[in-house]
Amino acid sequence: MNTANLLGFDEVLERFDPALGLEVHVELHTATKMFCGCPTTFGGEPNSQVCPVCLGLPGAMPAVNVKAVESAIRIGLALNCQIAEWCRFARKNYFYPDMPKNFQTSQYDEPICFDGYMDVDVDGETFRVEIERAHMEEDTGKSSHIGGATGRIHGADYSLVDYNRAGIPLIEIVTRPITGAGDKAPAVARAYVAQLRDLIVALDVSDARMDQGSIRADVNLSLAPKGQDTLGTRTETKNVNSLRSVERAVRFEMQRHGAILADGGSILQETRHWHEDTGITTSGREKSDAEDYRYFPEPDLVPVAPSREWVEELRGTLPENPTVKRARLQAEWGFSDLEMRDTVGAGALLLVEATIAAGASAQSARKWWLGELARRANDTDTSIDALGVTPADVAAVQQLVDAKTINDKLARKVFEGLYAGEGTPAEIVEKRGLAVVSDEGALSTAVDVAIAANPDIADKIRDGKVAAAGALIGAVMKEMRGQADAGRVRELILEKLS
Template sequence: MSDTMDYEDVVANFDPVLGLEVHVELSTATKMFCGCPNAFGGEPNTHVCPTCLGLPGALPVVNGTGVESAIRIGLGLNCEIAPWCRFARKNYFYPDMPKNFQTSQYDEPIAVNGYLDVELGDGETIRVGIERAHMEEDTGKSSHVGGATGRIHGADYSLLDYNRAGVPLIEIVTKPITGTGRRAPEVARAYVTALRDLLRAMGVSDVRMDQGSLRCDANVSLAPKGSAEFGTRSETKNVNSLRSVERAVRYEMTRQAALLARGEKVVQETRHFQETDGTTSPGRPKETSEDYRYFPEPDLVPIAPSAAWIEQLRATLPELPWERRKRIQAEWNLTDEELRDLVNTGAADLVAATVDAGAPVDDARSWWVQYLTEQANSREAELAELPITPAQVARVIELVAEGTLTTKLGREVVQGVLAGEGDPDEVISARGLEVVSDDSALTAAIDEALAAQPDVVDKIRGGKVQAAGAIVGAVMKATKGQADAKRVRELILERCGVVG
């Protein structure tokens, strides 16, 4: 019997319920409770100190910017900001948590009872309720060496890097998301996308899913059609791309439905998403809050943001992504369908930022929606995850417009930026990609091409000027695509004694 049920049968017989928990690493200069640098990478165990290593006698101090970011996130999610909240100790024993507890917030979070309006691909809007957003610290990172899967089972040994331990986190937890039916996977992806866009606009995180700055735990349960009770949920941990969020939810729906159809029970557990085939595999039984033995953190004072401080932070909120999209739709005279195309490809805000950097609207749209989208698809990555900035794209567009680059050379420059070779000007210098505009250099290449194809020369002189295209192609090949094709054609016709 199959391990999964056909998706159409799933949605015909069951109602899905989602709960999405998103962990966001903040872009503060230092960690949440100590002065160690908050920076991705670095040699293992170099961004550590007695506090984030949990050594005896070390005391934590709250990162003020981290608290401000938490409040701003809460406001952006239309939450109520608690007038008084405090940290708690979440106790569990695992090697990546050096203190054997995580400093988090339990029953007294900083932000509660909000919502985020999420637009789907066809323009329908779903309101996702926000249960809470609370502050905590990240854990270290375990690397399991010697096995076939990269997991602890079958590994020869494990290595621990505590550079990430203590990095500021905000965990954003939705209320149960019901009534989405067959669109549940799409809603999950759209929610994480909208949340990512909001956080990026606020400047509180780089939201790099590929680096773990934003991670989603996807809770899924099924109930028979018409049932008032929720089913038993599974939690797929640390899903790290928008595409994978959608795939994980869809797979869990088909897996759980097959279990229920066979009369078996869904186990409440954590699961791991497999990028290779889009399936999930069992992790560990899912703990309850009682298992963590929460109690108030005795080494940190409560936080009581004043109403005046909250309003000061509210005033710092930027133009929100959906508000910006409405503005640019009017400014660029886009139809609803054209705007949705930009949004659905993930290009809307990137195009807007490229325009803000000085590029014409049409050129910015063309580069992001066409060539850069192709590059993202070939990498199976989201457009925003490409390692190129709107300012860099705007610079390439500028160089093409002024004739320093052809479109083809511009694409080569973009490839260099994506490969980590530096900014566009650095790539041009290193690869020698500027357009050959010296007429004397072009004339030498043209004369060589004309001499090699006398029959084409006769056609041009006989009035078939379109035949010049063959000579243009030969010259472009000889100059490795670095000649100005328009100027080459002009010179060819001149050399053949023809007025173009």
């Protein structure tokens, strides 16, 4: 189904109530894998970080990664979850080429964390997202489909599998159905994933890089006729890898479901693929229920029984509550409610915080991240934290502006150099010759040329209409490719025409 066949968003809301659920997979940045000693370094040569355990070879015996258990408990505590006194792993049986054992070691009916919640704010309204569970499991390998136009298996000439990722520790965080959000459902989904990602980063348990797949969201969506208590049939859109796409996927599925139901059809319970380029979902496979996976307790692993003393010790390591932290930062930075909401909504809170820590003012940090950088992210359909520009870079650009080495217009050219990987801001200014010209002789000559070329404007300034100086300043800036010191140019114009 393409966008032309969708039901209008407003009509969906008139006729149906949406319910959404989110399953977020967090890849932990432990040094070794979940059940073996293989390294977890991202970007290694294919199949260079494997062993008999993560390849599932006969006779290989797994052992639980204690650091991964610790990270799971800290995540659970930060999400206000109960921590199990006793839990165990299970085998989830299904065949995929990127599952070398033909089963995934996961947790089923006895997760390590359960019954939690996270409050998220959308346009001044607070929504409580209830957490059903957060459980430990291992990641799969990665398939690459070679040939064809889409990069998917359909139409590919052949496929390759890299098992380096197989066995990397994962925490899967599963919400209960989120109802009552109405037209804010897409924004609630985005806000939840954004706040969860910020929390994961603050806990320092994962890089939480959506562009590298270290945090991935599955979006569940169903519609029910207006006023009906029973939930509709859900679909699950897999592996959505940016905050913007989480919001778009919810909106698209609401409109797709609505069109089918309004036409008298029924929804197939299935997994679906999200297409970043076209902004649509397509069918994947019919969705399995829990019993289809034939879960049974993992016989090669002992149960996990974290002591209450250890749990309380880990509770003492938790970072500041995100809601409390936002209120504190807003007060410290002097942001209005709207400015803070926009910062959070753009997924830029931690980036702005780090930029301020690197020496920029709060308003300048916000200006660049929510202006130039957010625009670039939108134009390139990229997550704002995946542009290749760091908070230290942004602070360095602002320091050059504050020192009058460059102005805001030239700073945008510096950012172009940063996107292209041309070096530090100072190096880019030097290589591209972007420094502001403050040489009195050059400025004076350029002002004389502008006055001579615009006698009518010059006469207005002589008559006391100082505001007209803006046109001459613009002419000088154009002549000097935006590299003149605008303040000094104004002074020279007024001196010459007073």
